[in-house]
Every structure is written in C-alpha cells, then in structure tokens.
Amino acid sequence: MSRNLSEFSKKNYDLLVIGGGINGAAIANIAAGRGLSVALLEKGDFGSGTSSKSSKLIHGGIRYLENFEFDLVFESLRERALQLQCAPHLVKPLRFIIPVYKGDKRPLWMMRLGVFLYDRIAGRYRIGRHQSLSREELMRLEPGLKREGLKGGVMYFDAQMDDARLCLENVLSAAEKGAQVANYAEVFSFIKAGGKAAGVKVRDRFSGEEFEMRAKRILCAAGPWTNQLVRMDDAQAEKKVRTTKGIHLVCAAKISDHALLIPSRRDNRIFFVLPWQGGSMIGTTDTDYVGNPDRVDVRRDDMNYLIEETRRVFPSLSLGETDIASAFAGLRPLVRLYGAPSKIPRKHYLFETKSGILFVIGGKYTTYRKIAEDCVNKITAPRRERTYAIFGSGEAAGDPAAVSREYGLDEEIICALREKYGAQYPRILALTKGNPKLKERIVPFLPIIKAQIVYSAAVEMAVTADDIFLRRLSLGYSPKRTEDMEKSFRKAIAEVCPSIKQRGEDYA
Ligand SMILES: Cc1cc2nc3c(=O)[nH]c(=O)nc-3n(C[C@H](O)[C@H](O)[C@H](O)COP(=O)(O)OP(=O)(O)OC[C@H]3O[C@@H](n4cnc5c(N)ncnc54)[C@H](O)[C@@H]3O)c2cc1C
Structure with a gap:
C-alpha cells in the first residue's frame, strides 16, 4: 500500500476523511465498503493520537449508569458484542x-x-x-x-x-476496499469554492511537499485537534471540543x-x-x-x-x-x-459548518463502529450495517502445533502471531519461506520475529521505527519495555528494513 500523495491529488473523491484515529479509520472503512471513493489523511501515524492512549477497554461503561446514560450503556454493550465477534484476536x-x-x-x-x-x-x-x-x-x-x-x-x-492495532486494522481494511490512505499527511488549509469547502491542502510531513486534493464531502474526525480544524475553516468559530x-x-x-x-x-x-x-x-x-x-x-x-x-x-x-x-x-x-x-456525556455528536464540512466529536472507542456508521449515513443513503469486518477478521486457519512443525517455529510464536494478526497471520509466515533469518526472535523473552518488522513496513504502512515498535508490535506500553530491549528492536529494524526512517514522534 502506498502513501503517494501526488496520486491522491489526481482525483475528486466522494469523501475525504481528516484524522486517522479510530473514528476516521472506521468511517473510511464503512464508506469504502459502500462503494464511495474515499481518501483518509493522518498527520502522524494511524492511531498515534488518543486512539493509542486509551484504557484499552471495549466496555459498556458501568460508571455511566450513575449518570443515567442507559442508552449509551446499551449501545456500548451491543457494540462490545460485535467487536468480540469481528475482532476476536484483538x-x-x-x-x-x-x-x-x-x-x-x-x-x-x-x-x-x-x-x-x-x-x-x-x-x-x-x-x-x-x-x-x-x-x-x-x-x-x-x-x-x-x-x-x-x-x-x-x-x-x-x-x-489492543487500541492501536484495532485502529490500524480498520485503516488496512479501508485500503483493501479501495480507500486511499496516508499517514504523515497533514491538512493545513481548506480549499473553498463559492464559500463551500471543495478540498484541502496537504503537506507530506517527511518530504515537505504540498499537494491539493479535491472532494465532494469533507469529514473531520480529528479528536482533540478538532478546535484547530474548526478555526482553520472559520477563524471566528467557537471552540467545539x-x-x-x-x-x-x-x-x-x-x-x-x-x-x-x-x-x-x-x-x-x-x-x-x-x-x-x-x-x-x-x-x-x-x-x-x-x-x-x-x-x-x-x-x-x-x-x-x-x-x-x-x-x-x-x-x-x-x-x-x-x-x-x-x-x-x-x-x-x-x-x-x-x-x-x-459527568460530561460520552455520546458522540455530528455537526456541519457553513462551508459544508462535517465534524464528529465526543464518543468512546467502544462505539466507534456506530459513530462511523452515523457519519457515513449523513453522506450517503442511510443503512444499518448488520456485520462488521476489519483486516484480520475471519478464522485464523491451521492447528498451531501443525503450523509450528511446518515452519520450524515455536508454537508460542504461532499463537502470538494469531493473536496479533488474526486471519492474516499466514502472511507473516509466508515471508519466512526462503528467508530463514526472518524466523529469528528479536529478543529471547518475547515471541516476536523479524518477519513481523518486514510485514509492518510492506503491508501495514509503517514509515518510522516508532510506528513499528510502538503501534504495529504493541510494545509502546509493554511492561517488559527497557532501554536494552528497545535497542535490540531498533537494531533489528535497521537490519531487515534499512529504508525505514529512524525518526519518530516524542512519546511519554
Ligand atoms: C485516557 C483515556 C482513556 C480512554 N479509555 C477508553 C476506553 O477504555 N474505552 C473507550 O471506549 N474509550 C476510551 N477513551 C476514549 C477513546 O479513546 C476516544 O474516544 C477515541 O480514541 C477518539 O478517537 P478519535 O479518532 O476521535 O481521535 P484520535 O485518535 O485522537 O484521532 C484524531 C486524529 O486526527 C489527526 N489529525 C489532527 N489534525 C489533523 C490534520 N490537520 N491533518 C491530518 N490529521 C490530523 C491526529 O493526528 C489524530 O491521529 C479514552 C480516552 C482517553 C483520553
């Protein structure tokens, strides 16, 4: 999957989504699934905002009962059931x-x-x-x-x-359905025609190059950055978030x-x-x-x-x-x-500015699919999605013991791959065929192999070493994280993916 922004500027999209957190990712996923031409732009890495900093719970929110938010609790519990079914690996x-x-x-x-x-x-x-x-x-x-x-x-x-991976798998699913998605692509201005938003100006955060992109509808799912985009549209507008x-x-x-x-x-x-x-x-x-x-x-x-x-x-x-x-x-x-x-309600809220830009705010991670469905229903003929799928949805085929023998890898590694990638896990194994070096563990105490680094860059759109370490391999907030462990990973990333950028964001 490529993040070639000059390609993006050739088209007039049905929908342009700003923000590659869980809400933007799911909006792109649902909209692309309904046959719209979609572009998704994220200024950092996918999920690098709030969507990798949550408590990592898909929950009804028992505490909302105190605030009498019964409808939110019911909606969340229904979504919880759907997520357990569509993403059992995550x-x-x-x-x-x-x-x-x-x-x-x-x-x-x-x-x-x-x-x-x-x-x-x-x-x-x-x-x-x-x-x-x-x-x-x-x-x-x-x-x-x-x-x-x-x-x-x-x-x-x-x-x-796993919040960061759940977000990523929504992005990958959107891309699989034809959406054009790019990380490190920052929207810095709206293009207007007759007072109405007709597109955006976007900057590639690595090359510094700027591009124009056109779309019939623009939807901002910018989470905590919403006020910045609201003011980018109208400098006098009130803060919304x-x-x-x-x-x-x-x-x-x-x-x-x-x-x-x-x-x-x-x-x-x-x-x-x-x-x-x-x-x-x-x-x-x-x-x-x-x-x-x-x-x-x-x-x-x-x-x-x-x-x-x-x-x-x-x-x-x-x-x-x-x-x-x-x-x-x-x-x-x-x-x-x-x-x-x-005490502030966690229900989501959609609004449209005078220039026709849609914004979605509020909500919880748990209800992301419903939030995305409501957003897409504003843009195209409303429909209730009965099922939902992300990149790793479906059966993780094969008996772990048999797969372990076939590939000469510990069963612990096979099980860990199934947990992380769901139905997609054979793609990591396929990389090790003909390249036994990729079967090596990066550190002896974690069931993570070098093939996963190659996969992160080739399939999962990782651009920097941080993207791989923090979010693709879920090590950002690992209790086993030490300086030595991180050094081993960075060395392995440089060894098997020399083109990956070592520069990343600053993390707490
Ligand atoms: C501490 C904490 C704990 C939480 N725990 C839970 C929980 O356990 N369960 C639960 O259900 N919910 C939880 N939540 C809520 C949940 O995490 C959020 O509702 C959800 O992640 C919001 O997703 P988002 O896509 O709206 O925002 P974000 O994930 O922040 O995504 C917005 C994206 O927009 C991008 N962006 C901004 N400006 C631009 C621009 N100009 N151009 C391009 N991209 C741009 C940003 O880089 C960012 O990645 C928690 C929230 C917090 C803060």
Missing part, C-alpha cells in the same frame, strides 16, 4: 472486580444493583453472569487487597483490546489477576487496575487540558494521584515511581459542556 473478554470498603461513597448494595442492571441492559449481549462476592471470596481471588475495612464486592464482565487529560501507568509487576474498578478516595472518581501483557496498567485521571494537543504529557501530580490511590488498596506492594515501566497521556475529545469532566 478484543478479549475480561473479568472485573469491584471491592467495596467501609466509608466508600458507593455502598455494596449500590454496586450489586449496578452489576445486576448492567447485565440486564446487556440482555443477549451479556458476556458472563455477574456475581456478588463476600469478603473472604474477594481475599481469595485477590490476596493483595487491603483486608481492613473490606466489606465485600462484585464481579462482572467487559472486554480488553473540551479536552480532558487521562494518564496511565504501566507496571512491570502484576498487581492483580483480575481487572479492578476502584472508587478513589480523593475525588470519588473511579479508576482501573488492569492486567496488561503480564504486568499491570493503572488509569486513569480526568482533568481539563487547554494546551496544544501535540504536547500533552504525564505530570508528577497525575502519577502521584494514581500511585497513592493504588497503594491505599494494595498497601503491601508499597508501589512507588521506580515500579513504573512507562506512562502515557491522552486527551478525551469531549463535547464542549460545563461541569465536572467525568
């Missing part, structure tokens, strides 16, 4: 526990009612049955929890995903076997401690952010908040900064309303 069911302590703002009866309602709303989309847990049961399931003041708890189900920052901490050690949803003592918000790639992920915060979205970062007070709250519930761990392998910050592109950030 979206997995996850068991959650909510421990309740004496003095918590939400008492045990309320939590019991919450999980009961959650399952009732899910109906046939339920993953597994909720359960009430006694204090003893809780201590047996999570022995690290503070015993003192523990009243009991509840268990329920949601799902966990309120950005709130959320950070996550990745711990090398495993804090808990289950996902935990914990009410914080400091501000009564809810945060998660999640099992993550053999370690744990703690998140998130929710504070207003007014700076440049390109420069959002993790601050010491954000970290302290999560460390202190986790230490309160897991006192024996004496968690400290040295236990944190990495941290990352993202921005929620919320509809611009006043009030506490956690």
Whole structure:
C-alpha cells in the first residue's frame, strides 16, 4: 500500500476523511465498503493520537449508569458484542472486580444493583453472569487487597483490546476496499469554492511537499485537534471540543489477576487496575487540558494521584515511581459542556459548518463502529450495517502445533502471531519461506520475529521505527519495555528494513 500523495491529488473523491484515529479509520472503512471513493489523511501515524492512549477497554461503561446514560450503556454493550465477534484476536473478554470498603461513597448494595442492571441492559449481549462476592471470596481471588475495612464486592464482565492495532486494522481494511490512505499527511488549509469547502491542502510531513486534493464531502474526525480544524475553516468559530487529560501507568509487576474498578478516595472518581501483557496498567485521571494537543504529557501530580490511590488498596506492594515501566497521556475529545469532566456525556455528536464540512466529536472507542456508521449515513443513503469486518477478521486457519512443525517455529510464536494478526497471520509466515533469518526472535523473552518488522513496513504502512515498535508490535506500553530491549528492536529494524526512517514522534 502506498502513501503517494501526488496520486491522491489526481482525483475528486466522494469523501475525504481528516484524522486517522479510530473514528476516521472506521468511517473510511464503512464508506469504502459502500462503494464511495474515499481518501483518509493522518498527520502522524494511524492511531498515534488518543486512539493509542486509551484504557484499552471495549466496555459498556458501568460508571455511566450513575449518570443515567442507559442508552449509551446499551449501545456500548451491543457494540462490545460485535467487536468480540469481528475482532476476536484483538478484543478479549475480561473479568472485573469491584471491592467495596467501609466509608466508600458507593455502598455494596449500590454496586450489586449496578452489576445486576448492567447485565440486564446487556440482555443477549451479556458476556458472563455477574456475581456478588463476600469478603473472604474477594481475599481469595485477590490476596493483595487491603483486608481492613473490606466489606465485600462484585464481579462482572467487559472486554480488553489492543487500541492501536484495532485502529490500524480498520485503516488496512479501508485500503483493501479501495480507500486511499496516508499517514504523515497533514491538512493545513481548506480549499473553498463559492464559500463551500471543495478540498484541502496537504503537506507530506517527511518530504515537505504540498499537494491539493479535491472532494465532494469533507469529514473531520480529528479528536482533540478538532478546535484547530474548526478555526482553520472559520477563524471566528467557537471552540467545539473540551479536552480532558487521562494518564496511565504501566507496571512491570502484576498487581492483580483480575481487572479492578476502584472508587478513589480523593475525588470519588473511579479508576482501573488492569492486567496488561503480564504486568499491570493503572488509569486513569480526568482533568481539563487547554494546551496544544501535540504536547500533552504525564505530570508528577497525575502519577502521584494514581500511585497513592493504588497503594491505599494494595498497601503491601508499597508501589512507588521506580515500579513504573512507562506512562502515557491522552486527551478525551469531549463535547464542549460545563461541569465536572467525568459527568460530561460520552455520546458522540455530528455537526456541519457553513462551508459544508462535517465534524464528529465526543464518543468512546467502544462505539466507534456506530459513530462511523452515523457519519457515513449523513453522506450517503442511510443503512444499518448488520456485520462488521476489519483486516484480520475471519478464522485464523491451521492447528498451531501443525503450523509450528511446518515452519520450524515455536508454537508460542504461532499463537502470538494469531493473536496479533488474526486471519492474516499466514502472511507473516509466508515471508519466512526462503528467508530463514526472518524466523529469528528479536529478543529471547518475547515471541516476536523479524518477519513481523518486514510485514509492518510492506503491508501495514509503517514509515518510522516508532510506528513499528510502538503501534504495529504493541510494545509502546509493554511492561517488559527497557532501554536494552528497545535497542535490540531498533537494531533489528535497521537490519531487515534499512529504508525505514529512524525518526519518530516524542512519546511519554
Ligand atoms: C485516557 C483515556 C482513556 C480512554 N479509555 C477508553 C476506553 O477504555 N474505552 C473507550 O471506549 N474509550 C476510551 N477513551 C476514549 C477513546 O479513546 C476516544 O474516544 C477515541 O480514541 C477518539 O478517537 P478519535 O479518532 O476521535 O481521535 P484520535 O485518535 O485522537 O484521532 C484524531 C486524529 O486526527 C489527526 N489529525 C489532527 N489534525 C489533523 C490534520 N490537520 N491533518 C491530518 N490529521 C490530523 C491526529 O493526528 C489524530 O491521529 C479514552 C480516552 C482517553 C483520553
């Protein structure tokens, strides 16, 4: 797949999508599937914005029950079922526990009612049955929890995903259906004809070359950058998005076997401690952010908040900064309303400017398919998609043990390839035929082989070493990330893909 922007400028597209996060990617996927000619432009790498900085949950959002957002919870639970079905390699069911302590703002009866309602709303989309847990049961399931003041708890189900890859697989699926997609292609101006938007000016962020592109409809799915594009269209326009920052901490050690949803003592918000790639992920915060979205970062007070709250519930761990392998910050592109950030509805919202540009804002990762469907239904004859597919959808063929023997690779590697690429995994194996060097592991403790680097560049449109390391191989927020491990990967990338650009973005 090529990102040749001069080719893009030869056509007048039915739809031009700005922003290659999950929403833009899915819009391009659905629109291309309906036969529209589509272009998708992303100024960084696909998914490098909010769509790789989420809590990585495909969830109904049990906490939205408190805000009486029942329709959003139902929509999210229905979408959760669809994602579990269409992307089983990237979206997995996850068991959650909510421990309740004496003095918590939400008492045990309320939590019991919450999980009961959650399952009732899910109906046939339920993953597994909720359960009430006694204090003893809780201590047996999570022995690290503070015993003192523990009243009991509840268990329920949601799902966990790989956000960056889910986004990428939507982009690749769109491209497979004929959409022209490009990363590192920044829109810097709108072209107008008679007051109406007729196209954009775009800059290749590597060569610096500028191009003009024409389209009948333009749709901005720019997440936290929406206000910039709104003002690019009309310098006097009001801001539309309120950005709130959320950070996550990745711990090398495993804090808990289950996902935990914990009410914080400091501000009564809810945060998660999640099992993550053999370690744990703690998140998130929710504070207003007014700076440049390109420069959002993790601050010491954000970290302290999560460390202190986790230490309160897991006192024996004496968690400290040295236990944190990495941290990352993202921005929620919320509809611009006043009030506490956690109380702002997560429903998406579409609007059109005087010049005819469509914008989509708000929403959750979980509901991305529905958001995209609503957007495409604004542009072409409305239709409800009954099924959904991304690049790796479908059956991952072959018995892992037999495939392992056929290719002379560890079964652990075959299983890991199936988990990452779904039905596409034989394409990585095919690269190793005739080139046994590509079967080599990059570091001995991870089931990742050199063929995956070649595949990232040849098929998955990786342009820089960061694109491969952070998002294609999902190592950006790995609990096993160390300087030495990263060096080994960069060396392997330079060895098997010498043309790849070493320059990347700055990450927390
Ligand atoms: C901390 C945090 C945790 C979250 N956790 C969850 C969760 O667990 N589950 C859930 O369902 N939701 C979650 N969300 C919400 C979810 O992540 C977002 O709703 C979703 O990722 C937004 O996607 P997007 O495509 O709108 O934005 P983005 O992913 O930010 O994509 C917008 C893209 O537009 C590009 N762009 C901007 N300007 C231009 C330009 N001029 N030219 C070209 N491209 C441009 C940007 O580079 C960016 O990649 C979380 C959000 C945060 C911040």
